[in-house]
Amino acid sequence: MNIKSLFKRYRGLIMVLASGSIVLLAGLFVVLLRPSVPEAKATWLWDARLVESHTQDIIEFAKENGVTTVFLQIGNEVSDASYRRFVAAATKAELEVHALNGHPEWALREQRKEAVRFLDWVKQYNDQSRPEERFAGVQFDVEPYLLKSWGTKQDAMVEQWMESARIWVERAQRDQLKIGAAVPFWLNGIEHEELGKGRDLRQWMVDKFDYVAIMAYRDAAEAIYEVSRATLEEADERNKQVWVGVELTKSQEGPGVSFYEQPLESVTQELDKLVSLVGKHSSFKGVAVHSYESWRDKQETKVAQKTDGTSADDASP
DSSP states (O other): OOHHHHHHHSHHHHHHHHHHHHHHHHHHHHHHHSOOOOOOEEEEEOOTTHHHHOHHHHHHHHHHTTEEEEEEEOOTTSOHHHHHHHHHHHHHTTOEEEEEEOOGGGGSGGGHHHHHHHHHHHHHHHHTSOGGGSOSEEEEOOOGGGSTTHHHHHHHHHHHHHHHHHHHHHHHHHTTOEEEEEEEGGGGGOOOGGGOTTOOHHHHHHHHSSEEEEEOOOSSHHHHHHHHHHHHHHHHHHTOEEEEEEEOSOOSSOTTSOSTTSOHHHHHHHHHHHHHHHTTOTTEEEEEEEOHHHHHHHHHHHHHHHHHTOOTTTSOO
16 A cells, blocks of 8 residues: 555544644644743741751751742851851752841931941951852841831932942842842832932932842732732833732731731642732742741641641631
C-alpha cells in the first residue's frame, strides 16, 4: 500500500491527532506566556538579639514558610560578629538579609545624620565582611506622620522627608546598596508643590527607591489588594518592586487592620487569595509579613493547640 492510499485510509485519525497536537501546543504556549505568580515572602525581624542564639530556628522557620528575604533590625546591642554569622547562614540557605532601621525623626533635617550614620555602618560592615556575610540591601522604616507635629506642619515635614530620602538613595547607590522603604498605603493622598502638579508622594517614593514595602494592613485579601493597587500600578510603570505587607501583630488602630485575631489557617487562605489577586502585577515581589515574632508566635500557638487537642475555635490565637 502506497503513502497516498495510507493517507486516504487513515485521514480521519491523522486529522484528529494533528488537531490534538495543535491544541496541546497552544495550551503550552499560553502557559509559557502567563506571568509566574511569586510565592516568595519576606518578614520583618525586630528583635536583633535573636540572631545571636536562634539563627537556625529563624532559618528553618523561613524555609518552612517560603520566606526568601529577612528585613533585620540593626541594634547596637548585637555585635558585628553575630550579624556575620547570621547573614552567612542565611546566605547558605538562599535567604537575602536587608539591614533595617529607622525612626520617625530621621525624616527631619536635624536628625538626618542618624540615618547617614546607619548607612555608613552598613557600608563599613559590608566592606569588612566576606561576600556571604554581607547585607543584600537596606530598608528604611521612617514614619514622620507618627510625630505630633505632623498634623500642624505636614507640608514642611513632607519637604524634609523628601530631602532626606534623596540623600539616603544617593548614598546607597554610591555604595552599591539596594535600598527600599516601608511606606503606608495612603501616600497617594499626600501632595506637595515640590512633587509637581498631578503627582503625589506615593508616586515619588516608588520612583525614588529600588523597592517599597507597602504597609497594606487589612485583614482580608480583597481589602489588602484594594489599598495596594495604586502603588502596584505605579511600580508596574516604573519597573520597580513592591512587597505587599500584612499585619499579624496586635493593632491599636481598631478592627479590620490585623490578622492577629484570626487562626493561622485563615491567614494562610487569605494570603493565598492575595497572591492570586496581585500576581498580575509585574512589580509584585511577594508578601511581607509583619512580623517574624508575631508569625512565629501564631504558628507556635497552632502547634500547642494540636498538642493539647484544643481547636482554633476554642482558643484565641
